[in-house]
Amino acid sequence: MYVTRSHALTADAGAADLRDRLEVTDALYRFGLGQDLKDRALFASAFAPDAVLDFRPAASAWGAEPPPMAGRDTIVDTILGMFEGRVATTHQVTNPRVELDGDTARLTALVEAQHLLVADRSVHALLKNLYDVDLVRAGDGPGWVMRRVVIDNVWLTGDPVAIFG
Numbered sequence: 001m002y003v004t005r006s007h008a009l010t011a012d013a014g015a016a017d018l019r020d021r022l023e024v025t026d027a028l029y030r031f032g033l034g035q036d037l038k039d040r041a042l043f044a045s046a047f048a049p050d051a052v053l054d055f056r057p058a059a060s061a062w063g064a065e066p067p068p069m070a071g072r073d074t075i076v077d078t079i080l081g082m083f084e085g086r087v088a089t090t091h092q093v094t095n096p097r098v099e100l101d102g103d104t105a106r107l108t109a110l111v112e113a114q115h116l117l118v119a120d121r122s123v124h125a126l127l128k129n130l131y132d133v134d135l136v137r138a139g140d141g142p143g144w145v146m147r148r149v150v151i152d153n154v155w156l157t158g159d160p161v162a163i164f165g
Contacts, residue, residue: 017100023143024105024135025096031146032091032111040080047072048136048145053079057152058129062160087162088121090114103137105144110154115162125158 027046034043047053053075054068069075083089096109109131117123134148 020100020105020137020143021098024098024100024107025093025109027135027144027146028093028096028107028109028111028131028133031149032093032113035079035083035089036091038080038084040076043080044072044076046146047075048138048147051075051145051147051149053149053151055151057150058127059153059164061153061156064160064164066164082164083115086118086165088116088118105135107131107133107135109133111151115158117162123159123162125156125160125162127156127163128154130154 030042030046033039034041034046049072050070051072052068052070055066056068059066069078090113092112094110094112096107099106111129111131113127113129115125115127130152132150132152133146135144136147137143138145
């Protein structure tokens with residue numbers, strides 16, 4: 001079979017597009033698994049240094065008003081610090097949709113997040129959240145990192161005290 005140069009270029013472009021889509025989604029996987037494993041390096045690898053995470057839309061479902069978190073270190077310190085020794089989590093990412101535009105991307109996905117109090121596992125909260133994420137191609141480390149994350153709640157069951165205390 002003879003492959004023309006234009007077919008080879010098209011195949012290369014298709015492979016690069018697919019790789020980018022997988023790496024974009026992987027940023028959200030690192031976000032969830034980093035929390036679940038309490039792995040600071042993995043969790044931090046999901047974010048750009050100037051990232052902003054806004055949980056206000058989700059928290060408004062139960063009347064909470066947390067401020068947006070700005071900066072990778074602030075996000076990592078706040079979230080991991082808030083749960084450390086107090087809350088066990090599991091995150092499942094579904095229905096990722098990726099839009100690529102050069103070195104930027106937009107990702108929407110559903111994330112189911114289970115939160116259980118370590119001291120009393122009968123106190124838990126289960127959330128289904130819609131994530132709206134802007135990403136940039138990383139200059140170092142993993143291929144893509146999240147620059148803006150807005151989390152909105154689709155539904156919630158359980159006790160939100162398992163999240164915020």
